Amino acid sequence: MTITSPARVPAITRVPRVRTYAMTPPVHFTVQYAINPWMDPTTPVDTDRAIAQWLRLREVYEALGHTVHAVDPQPGLPDMVYAANGGLSVAGATIAARFAFPERGPEGDHYADWFSANGLGPVHRTDGIQEGEGDFLVVGDRILAGTGFRTHRDTHAEIAALTGRPVITLELVDPRFYHLDTALGVLDDDLIAYYPPAFSPHSQAVLAELFPTAVIATDADASALGLNFVSDGHHVVMTDAAPALADALRTAGFEPVCVELSELLKGGGGVKCCTLELRGTDEEVDVSSA
């Protein structure tokens, strides 16, 4: 009789890659207007606490071996802390945002100036409304593009032309998930996590076909902005308020690194909103032994 021992499931090796990020310190952060359902101008905001939480997030990235560049915050632009909305930077193209709401409009020029001053030029501007990495998420060679609340659908074609990459349109339907990065997070070059009910039926079908092994978030975790995470391919820096998602990511071979960002949630943003990835600036290096 042959005794066969149970097959061991090989552990999936998730390899991190060093990244370069831009982040804007929340020194002028308040909630003084409401442009998404998370914002209530009557809720008090503790700006010092927001700064402390932001500094911790920055330290986490640096401890993981990543580089963080700080953008100069501007008085009167409290949402500038959500740097992901400032633009999109891929190898060969940097595009500054054109914001949907006048409250954030001037941020577009500040981010464009910062990109130019930091060697990321020439900086492109789109004719159409788009809010940078809030609605454009790079997955390998493709760009997933949100629309429905902020970025206009027509601008997707402009981004495809400027970057030379395929852009896949996804329609958001729940106002709580007004930017793509509130409903979908990129784990590596071909894997994502997302919350299907945030998308139209057609977009749900597109995502199911493109990413059959995606991690699906629960309603509770999506509602805590758990999907608004930043992955380096191994570590997933995410809110401490989405425990089921953290477990699911661990099972998928990733290492969640949880942070508290409760003050910045009052503006409707989380980890990813505060983090703009600058691509094509550094050599991609394996930091698995760091």
Ligand code: ARG
């Ligand atoms: N208060 C900001 C707004 O409504 C929050 C932006 C959050 N950023 C993001 N990438 N989702 O525009």
